[in-house]
Amino acid sequence: MRKAKRKLQIIAGQCIVCGLCEGECPFDAIHMEGDVAVIDYELCTGCGKCIKVCPTDCLYFEGEEEAEEAAEPEVAEEVAPELEAGLAEYQGVWIYIEQSGGQVHPVSWELLGKGRELADALGCELAAMVLGEDVDDVAVATGYYGADKAYVIDDPLLAHYRTHPFAEGCLKLVREYRPEIVLIGATTLGRDLAGAIATDLHTGLTADCTGLVIDEQARLLRQTRPAFGGNIMATILCKEHRPQMSTVRPRVMEALAPDETRQVAIVRETLEVSEEDIGVAVEEFRPDADLDKPNLQYAEIICAGGRGLGSPRGFELMKELADALGGVMGASRATVDAGWISHDYQVGQTGLTVRPRLYIAAGISGAIQHRVGMQTADTIVAINSDPEANIFQIADFGIVGDLYEVVPELIKQAKAGNLKEKLLGDGGT
Ligand SMILES: Cc1cc2nc3c(=O)[nH]c(=O)nc-3n(C[C@H](O)[C@H](O)[C@H](O)COP(=O)(O)OP(=O)(O)OC[C@H]3O[C@@H](n4cnc5c(N)ncnc54)[C@H](O)[C@@H]3O)c2cc1C
Numbered sequence: 001m002r003k004a005k006r007k008l009q010i011i012a013g014q015c016i017v018c019g020l021c022e023g024e025c026p027f028d029a030i031h032m033e034g035d036v037a038v039i040d041y042e043l044c045t046g047c048g049k050c051i052k053v054c055p056t057d058c059l060y061f062e063g064e065e066e067a068e069e070a071a072e073p074e075v076a077e078e079v080a081p082e083l084e085a086g087l088a089e090y091q092g093v094w095i096y097i098e099q100s101g102g103q104v105h106p107v108s109w110e111l112l113g114k115g116r117e118l119a120d121a122l123g124c125e126l127a128a129m130v131l132g133e134d135v136d137d138v139a140v141a142t143g144y145y146g147a148d149k150a151y152v153i154d155d156p157l158l159a160h161y162r163t164h165p166f167a168e169g170c171l172k173l174v175r176e177y178r179p180e181i182v183l184i185g186a187t188t189l190g191r192d193l194a195g196a197i198a199t200d201l202h203t204g205l206t207a208d209c210t211g212l213v214i215d216e217q218a219r220l221l222r223q224t225r226p227a228f229g230g231n232i233m234a235t236i237l238c239k240e241h242r243p244q245m246s247t248v249r250p251r252v253m254e255a256l257a258p259d260e261t262r263q264v265a266i267v268r269e270t271l272e273v274s275e276e277d278i279g280v281a282v283e284e285f286r287p288d289a290d291l292d293k294p295n296l297q298y299a300e301i302i303c304a305g306g307r308g309l310g311s312p313r314g315f316e317l318m319k320e321l322a323d324a325l326g327g328v329m330g331a332s333r334a335t336v337d338a339g340w341i342s343h344d345y346q347v348g349q350t351g352l353t354v355r356p357r358l359y360i361a362a363g364i365s366g367a368i369q370h371r372v373g374m375q376t377a378d379t380i381v382a383i384n385s386d387p388e389a390n391i392f393q394i395a396d397f398g399i400v401g402d403l404y405e406v407v408p409e410l411i412k413q414a415k416a417g418n419l420k421e422k423l424l425g426d427g428g429t
Pocket of ligand 1: 229230305306307308309331332333334335346347348349350351352362363364365366367368369370373383384385386389401402403404
């Protein structure tokens with residue numbers, strides 16, 4: 001007997017136009033139109049395949065909303081009992097300290113700040129993993145930023161980063177001391193290392209986390225990151241494997257103020273790798289600074305331009321404003337995609353995460369993918385001709401108007417020397 005056809009419905013406001021339902025439908029009955037999926041009832045057979053793949057639960061059958069809800073399994077966050085005993089052997093929060101020639105990447109201090117919070121919530125130790133050559137000073141400094149202990153491997157083979165010896169060193173430490181959480185900066189180096197370690201340990205790795213909290217009851221790390229093009233935030237749990245591993249981009253977390261009276265216990269280990277085991281040799285090391293890239297991530301003031309600039313020449317205006325304020329330029333992806341400016345300036349989900357004291361956004365609509373990269377700025381000034389632009393939702397100061405009238409006025413005030421104080425001081429309108 002043929003089953004009666006069920007009528008598919010959609011909650012339009014919840015649809016993120018990801019296209020998964022369209023791809024899954026065997027009858028070609030769903031298409032993406034503008035900002036919503038549209039159902040062709042002539043073709044839809046009510047098979048329900050689309051409902052299963054929808055990441056936002058915006059599809060349902062008429063009359064079955066409550067049944068669907070009732071049937072939805074509860075999210076179990078407890079650790080599988082048979083694994084509990086084994087998992088409990090893993091204790092402590094570890095941070096990988098990225099350094100080059102003794103210079104620590106600030107993301108490591110930021111992660112120690114977050115790690116301190118996680119370790120306190122778990123009631124365990126916060127440790128730093130320090131690998132390199134002549135890294136004693138680095139190890140001592142990890143204490144200033146919150147670490148209780150530093151596991152150190154100091155070896156000439158670790159003078160410059162190469163995946164194999166660094167991964168082997170980390171694996172040795174993790175296998176021996178069994179931390180329950182390992183955090184690594186989502187830098188070029190960190191992304192390479194984290195993937196190599198997680199693969200060898202057969203554990204999960206959540207990249208580019210924007211939120212990390214402890215579920216104290218389950219003793220699990222709740223790892224939150226943007227998913228589906230940044231339209232939803234996914235919280236990921238690693239229930240059955242240890243350590244729980246995450247990478248976090250620079251400027252997402254905040255470092256503790258260094259306390260030079262804080263002492264760290266140092267544990268030394270050796271590297272069991274020889275030069276012959278390593279397939280890569282470093283011929284020359286040229287630091288990134290030589291390339292004269294803008295240092296957006298650690299800039300205090302960023303003047304960013306979007307598609308509203310209308311043409312690449314608009315960035316000349318933004319540069320003038322940035323220079324007058326002693327800041328640097330930033331950009332939205334729309335302008336980078338249009339070829340108006342290099343990707344080095346892009347702020348957002350597929351660009352850089354920044355945390356300046358002042359962020360001026362001119363002609364930027366405030367799409368979620370842009371906002372995730374700049375919303376933690378201390379003060380946000382938005383200039384947009386559309387009073388409904390999303391950027392105004394997160395702006396401390398909003399100026400509705402044509403940026404070609406507003407920005408020259410700001411430049412004038414910045415050159416007169418009173419704009420920064422107005423925007424960053426107590427008052428200022
Ligand atoms: C997977 C994925 C990743 C992405 N990653 C990023 C990312 O890292 N960074 C990012 O920025 N975007 C990213 N995007 C793109 C993002 O969704 C937006 O498309 C983009 O941010 C829009 O850039 P915009 O605000 O410059 O342009 P628009 O959205 O076109 O906005 C232009 C704004 O300028 C205003 N305007 C026009 N003329 C003037 C004027 N004369 N004066 C004042 N205002 C004016 C308009 O009112 C409008 O609000 C990503 C998208 C996806 C799907």
